[in-house]
Amino acid sequence: MALAGRTKCALLLGVSVVVLGVVSAQVARAQAVETVQAAKPKKKRAAAPQAVFPEPVRNANAQIGRQTTQALDEITVTASKSPERAIDALAPVSVMTLQQIQGRQASTVGALVYNMPGVWLQDRGDEPSTSINIRGLQDFGRVAVVVDGARQNYQRTGHFANGSFFLNPELIGGIDITRGPTANIYGSGAIGGVASFRTKDIQDVLRPGETWGVDVNSMFGSNTARAMSSAFGGVRINPNVDFFAGGTYSTQENYRDGSGVTVSNTGNKLSSGLAKLTVRPADGHEVKLGTVFQEDLYSVGQPARPAGLPNSAGGALSTGTSVYATNVKNYTTTLGWTYSQPDDKLIDWDAKIYWNRTENDQTKISHNGVFSAAPTPFPSNCTPLRVAGNNITGCIGDQRSYRIDTFGFDVHNTSRFEFGDWRNAITYGGDGFRDDVSTADQNGNSNVTTPGGQRTVTGAFVQWKGNYTSLLEVVGALRYDSYELSSARNSTSGDRLSPKITIGFLPTSIVTPYLSYAEGYRAPSITESLISGGHTATSIGAGDTARCADGSRGYFCFIPNTGLRPEVGKNKEIGINLKKNDLIVAGDGLRGKFNLYQNDVEDYIDYNLFTCPPGSGNTGLCYQYQNITGGARIRGFEAEVMYDANSWFVGVSGSAQEGKRVQTGVGLLNIPSQKITTTAGVRLLDNTVILSGMWTNVKANTDLPAGTIPATSYNLVNLYATVRPTKDISVQFSVENLLNQYYRPYAIPGPDPGTGLAQNDVLWASAGSGIVFKGGLKYHFGG
Template sequence: MLGLSTRACALLLSVSVVSLATAPSYAQSAAPEAQAPQPAKPKPAKRKRAVVEPAPAALQARAQIGQPTYQSLDVITVAASKTEERAIDALAPVSVVTLEQIQGIQPNRLADVFRAVPGVSFQDRGDDPATAINIRGLQDFGRVAVVVDGARQNYQRTGHNANGSFFLDPELIGSIDVVRGPTANIYGSGAIGGVASFRTKDINDVLRPGERWGVDLNGAVGSNNGRGLGSVFGGVRVDPTVDVFGGAVYRTQGNYKDGAGTEIGNTGNEIAAGLLKLTVRPADGHEIKFGGVFQDYQYSIGQFNRGATTTAAPASAIAGSSVYDSDAKNYTGTLNWKYSKPDDMWFDWNISLYGNRTDNDQVKTYNNRISAGSGVCTIANPGNNISGCVGDRRGYLLDTIGFDVNNTSRFDLGDWRNAVTYGVDAFQDDVSTWDSRGNSNITTPSGTRTVSGGFVQLKNNYSSWLEVVSALRYDHYELASGATSASGERLSPKISVGVTPLQGFTPYVSYAEGYRAPSITETLISGGHATGGGPVLFNCPDGTSGLFCFLPNAALRPEVGKNKEVGVNLKYDSVFTAGDSFRGKFNLFRNDIDDYIDLVASTPERYTSIFMGFPISGTSSKYYQYQNTPHARIEGFEAETMYDAGQWFAGVSATVQHGKNTQTNIGLATVQPRKVTTSGGVRFLERKLTIAALWSAVAANTDIPVGYLPSTAYDLVNLYVTYQPTADITLSFSVDNVLNEYYRPYAIPSSASDGTTQNDAIWSSPGPGIVYKGGLKVHFGGA
């Protein structure tokens, strides 16, 4: 495999050459309508405000599902500033994933659709279908704000997995907006890493222009191992004021094999999901949408032993973990009221109310510590709070309710066009954990957390060459469990300044602060960590005992991210031939995080204990507590480019990150490895046939704390073919991991006792080997 740094330099150099070559030709070209300067005119009594229209090619893309016929960076987004703008024009590191892109790659889980998005990675376990997203090296406990149709997804379960995940099947998604870093602090509290905003499918994703009703049927199968998908989505426009839309999804797969040919236990799952939306337009400019999404995930988490555990030595190498059959149900209900009219300069509002429940019930089906793996407890072998017994149950329940209200008022002062956006938002998490035998109620404590805030943002545009975005956000939080409580508040500023000295060339600078309140787990975790059948080393202050003791920390301070950013947006049309286009976003950033929260071990101390009738002694850390590290820093470079000539297209995205605890100069375990992704393709038969490829070259990140197993370096190559013989039939074929590479995409924490990795974590972390997939989509519709 070629060195990643060499490939990265070559690929990025080629992009730079393209951008430099195109800039002079555009210095004299006509400006696109979105950037054309507006001539002076007398002030009318009431002026219509400008409406950002989608690119014309995007309007035609419905008939070309699965084909990237337009630039995704031209898609309208509101994620960065809550005002409509194209992603390429935003003075922020914004990326958009469209429905056409999602359907073209036939994703099995969400990580698949982000391969070409810079600054985004995932810490997913193969035996858990939940998604754990990482943006710019930050993840867990809400550092990335995840919203689905405006509803926060705050589910968290502590174990040998990421401390923050959510359930969402990619077949439900209509589009995705990603903002990297705290530059989107007005979007909501906590997002010091960024925002991932998911929109589920709606009627406009199925019905074509002129249709009153429409239905999409989709079916797919795949290898490695027995993958299958079936979905149906349809809607009807009852009249111009009422739309009804709904859909259902069923997905299943067996255990997959990694690139080394090893079957990864419990990576099979079964997913059923559905959504329903009702849209009414009671008056001109008003739209009220009622939405509901339900998902049911049936899977098993944990790993079986890889051999007989007869002695301590082989157990360290081949022992798996307890296995739990899991039934995770996710419910999301939303009510959204929008008002917007081109001739109303003062009111452009969005009111959202939502509720979200994640209910994960688990029952033990396998115990790696019981002879022959039967897990049946006897008087002689009664089990314990880790190994337990077959039939032991535990559950994790999170209820989140919230609202988000904002309005934009617009006015002109001379050549200045101004937009003031202001709003308030709040959500409350209610966590309830129970465990019939183990310690899940210790590691994921029950409690409530209320987070609220308000913001005001001023967006100023002068002529066609200057834009200034300034904002101030106020955050407040309260959390409690039993007799322990905590609270805090803060003001967080933001300012971005961009100039366009040459048409299509917009450099900008930005400074933004974000505020993340500590989570319930970080603040209130308390008690002994289960022994798993081993000796009890320490007695804890709360009366429990175990291998070590978790200590609560009511004095835990919130994290504050202070992000400095320099970026360039490049937007050129008809570069080499009529109708071609080039889009590029480049960013340099440094996020300084004050009071970064991490789990810290106490100084090892001596213990003595009795185990199996024999005295034992040694040294180990007695206490683990979430504490504030004074300062952490994550900095890096990101690039996202795409050139589309119609008959062919090519793009490069890149991520280079470094992150450290600046007090110890030790790397952060969650910082992403260097990655360069090259994508491209050709279109034949009047664009009915598209053949595309994606190549991600990823380096291993070795700058991590002692005791972590680094991620692997790897090359992931995927091929995609989409053929549309008629306007209503789409055939898809793809090959994932063409090279059949073994890869682990993230670092894994080691065991505290012997320095080896936790077996259930290392065995479940590799991605699947080569996968062949084929699909058929049929559209029905009429007037």
Template sequence: MADGARYSRALILGASVVSMAAALPGSGLAQTADQQSARATSTPKQAKRKPSKPQADQQVAARAMDAHAQASTTSVQSLDTITVAASKTEERAIDALAPVSVVTLEKIQGLQPNRLSDIFYNVPGVSFQERGDDPSTVINVRGLQDFGRVAVVVDGARQNYQRTGHNANGSFFLDPELVGGVDVVRGPTANIYGSGAIGGVVSFRTKDIEDVLRPGERWGVDMSGSYGTNKDRGLGSVFGGVRATPDVDVFGGAVYRTQGNYKDGSGTEIGNTGNQITSGLMKLTVRPAAGHEVKFGAIFQDDQYNIGQFNRGPVLTAAQRALYQGSSVYASDAKNYTGTITWNYSRPDDRLFDWHMSVYGNRTDNDQTKTYHYSTGGTAFCGAGVYGNNISGCVGDKRGYVLDTIGIDANNTTRFDVGDWRNALTWGLDAFQDDVGTTDSRGNSNITTPSGIRNVSGGFLQLKQNYGTWFEAVSALRYDHYDLHSGSTDAGGDRVSPKITLGVTPVAGFTPYVSYAEGYRAPSITETVISGAHATGGGPAFFTCPDGSIGLFCFLPNPNLRPEIGKNKEAGVNLKYDGIFSAVDSFRGKFNVFRNDVDGYIDLVASTRVATPYGSYSQYYQYQNIAHARIEGFEAETMYDAGAWFVGVSGHLIRGKNTATNIGLATITPRKVVTTAGVRLLDRALTISAQWASFGANNDVPAGYLPSTGYELVNLYLTYQATKDITFTASIDNLLNQYYRPYAIPGSSTDGTTQNDVLFSSPGPGAVYKAGLKIHLGGA
């Protein structure tokens, strides 16, 4: 408790010192016209997604210049980046009346990320529950994850893949080298993005031609390579594009990444953390008429890895099995395909239409072959009296998980004035279908991840109003509907969810706001229809299930499962000042407090334990609506940039409980405080920065969970622009070589011991040294 209070004060003090420095008497607090509130100064015509052709060329040139400006000279004020994530209308993140964060391409390139989670250290409210032996990404926003509670979209395409096991129930595959930028909206403030986003929205943009071509270039190529220790982390990538005509762009890229098994901070090698990842993308952009842009996009990824853990010692006794026993190992080949077609229309002289439509399809196909079985030392081939394992079969047996998602998203903004009120009316429609197919030749996967189809659709109407330079109101209503079908089970529901946000700017640079928003998450197929016995794994069967199968315990379906309703209350303040102590310095800060009350929170609930000849165990497990879950906290994101140096503090304090039991939620990361500081040298050709990330342990967890560890990560980064075409990068991750487990580990549902395949694979890597080189070629 004392430790938590100490670090709480550290976060508040660190953020307060930076913000108070910006507001000292005598500091100019000079704002340029461009740095006034975007909603107060820009006319409706300026907030356009795709202007007419001459202005579009200027914007392309500006984005290209930003993308290729020296990393040491670009601003670290990512909150100045234009985003549409909060309201689907363009505004700077610092001006959005919502908890919005942006990760820019410049930041990503300086970090040399090995996993997607590496780029989110500075984003408050965001954490990850990843396994070292699985390269997929699991995003947790404000303690909410699993089954689509966080809406993840890549170029507008939803990523809904889910596989139930000893892992998070919801993940996706995306190599960070493909990413051109990320927008994060925390909480159901962004309910306009569709059903499910009671935790928030994470929207990825993949690289495009504007990220490679420089002003005046007709074609360009970026080639990158890097190497890292712990162990043999290699990366090679190439991205290139050409403007075939002023109205046609062609862009593409390919990435290859590989690594061996890494060691954690204690020096233990983590099994099966090596992998090989191949990915690529293609984009064709056509501008058939003034203001119109049609983009065809395709992304392909192939992740090859082994998931599961070997034994770590003798397993002859119950104590040894609890301590050392591993799990079955599967050679995995996960292929992810995403195809998108987007149509944008926008012209400064057209206030009736600012149109966006996206049609997409996504397939995740994960084929797995069993290669090792713990109880027989890796020789569990079928035949000659060897029957394998009834959870996962024999060595050589195959299983597969396929999820196909198709969807459409369309919206339009009409702008009009009524007296001194400037109005933007946005309407939208969206729908997607998830088609889950699971095959398992001998194991239990058909039970734990059932097949089925789920259809989700909805629409919204939003009115954004500005009065003068000092008042803004955003009000919205969203309608959601879903239905799902699996076997003989049918379920469905619908709801209208409101949102209202009010903000004022009494003095330039200071904007407080309040917001209330509701979100609606439809139950997933697994939560609704999972049914049958959990196989014994070769041990004794404890129970007979209603369908006649026998196993350790019985999953019960719940066709009456209700959707979750998130009701989020938020208050925040945006701070934006320039020319504070000098003509070139700037300060940006976003602070907010929130409370998200989730009615009907869905969790896996065990029945009362009953006596068996083998001990006392729960016979039934079922996904149920618990009465209430409450998640509340404080978030801050600040940055002061003096030109020659910069410093910022960001992070969160969060707690979450099942209010029916007063027990904490296992998915909470209670404290994250990240301090970033750096200097620019050699006429700003060289940038050196350091990052200290302090995480608190989650000790308030349900019975049977092993708490996460508290830990401190120190990372160092260097970027050197040797010439205008050659950039050298170097970094050290986890400089102190600290051992850490970032999330709580679930226990076994039967004997209470830790699920060792998760325990063994959850520690993060120890110290990693990386160096990289990027070369640009281009011409007219």
């Protein structure tokens, strides 16, 4: 079946490229005698005079012989929905360009963003999904993740992060991340921040003057075998119509961690494709229809390990977990309409509707839990005489599934005017989404731990951005949010107004200090509010001491909490933007952003395990998501600095943070380690050879809840080389984890409250890959 799927994907990709090439050639021939006018870029008026910087180069193919620009000179929209350069934004923003993405040869999204300050990943090697942690906040939508403007709200409760998304890194054309609730107008729930990913589009492939073009890319790597191939192409049918399409296929086998131990089920087969049609029906108007499809085939779970393996728990803790053959499909469709004219100050319009679906179908293929010889502990169709299993995960051969459909919209407009010495921009609009969650489990407990239901979240906002001559910039915003959750058993709702105010001084000078206060509002998720029922024990009589009100029994009872209050993040921040050209030599540039922050999260939500209260209908232990008394406080420092002298560059980024429960002083589980990343490189032979290296030094956070296994401290060194022998060919090499270090990037939760055993599947699967050598070839053709 996997081979058939691979053949189908390869055939589809090949046919797409051939058809695209034929169509493109015909269009190019038909227009050979004409001068084809490139589509007009969308123009935005700056709010204030700015220093002169090199224009950002969007197309990585156009870098040969040209001065490159720093990522902080690229455009960001996540901070305020108003396009501005990241270095000028009065917010903690990091941007990653297409050129940087292509130089990394990344196999995961995490490999692209791990060096950004304040950004961390909680990923498992046996899961190709990504879970982003920003400033110690993750799970249940605390970080708003959007792909082409579409929210990614997938969540499955287990021994893993409670919130992840699937995105093939080869599809990505740009990354824009804002840290903290300063981006509250971007969408509901983002008390941790916003991570926005743009997939590739026609401007990433076509060079100036081309009417069609195709990029073909391939990569091979070691540890053990891994490979990737992709093809993306576009055609300008006429100045007002563009079509772009492409696809990827990648595969890898189980990798070895830095200690030389093979991490089971870290192999996968990933395929994806996208298509975009852009139409400009009138001057200033642009309508874009885009669709992305991804399919990920892999097995998740860790079988039992022999005791004594390096870096394993060893001894009695060598028990593994059930293993599931997994097929994940992700669909994203967006329809957007923008309007902008340089002489129209009242209307600068951006509207989008979208649909996103993630469906995860799993079949249990291996059982490593507790096994009893008695027939009674097992479901009726799962006995010791047939196949192994238990009441938590069911029997070998059983199926389970998770599906979430998200429907949403985002509409906003910016009006600009002058009043005396003030230049003003007012942005106003609304957004909303609805999650439909469904879960099915043939004999296991997953439909209890991840309950189905519906969540509807809507919001509206208004933001004023004013510049007083070149002395002052003020950004004030007010956002209204409301939500409603419902399941077969319970429902809850709520709403709130959240303000934001930022004041920056000397916005066009070399050094721009600013102060900011912003509030964010996160509605409880379906799981947090509506989870209900017993966490089934492995077998009847084997630890099922809890009796639940609904008649179920198990280790403990999940208790819904319809009175759960939403979280409110109140972030205080001091920032400094630093920009200077011609500092040491002509044409060089220094860019830097520094941030000191404190985020007080009122009504912070966390799980609590306690003795069931009398009269509740439950006996034994109860498990409930609750607002912790006093909330949580997270504070830290971030820095991102880069000096670029054209022929060479060097930069440092880093972050340190701490997070505690205010009342008890106990550290929060998801506060990441401290890290400092040093980047340095040279550009040779008119930018046709680029050599660089990245060294990330990590100090593990040990201020954690009792019983937690801290992350490891480590040094991660990566080397990169890009060589362009011709303008159409690019050869790339990289070495990841040069020191071949064993490392686990995040802490592992303490013993399972039911079994008393450590979560070994997380402990083993969280280890990163050992040393990896990669090589790739990219070819461009067009006309």
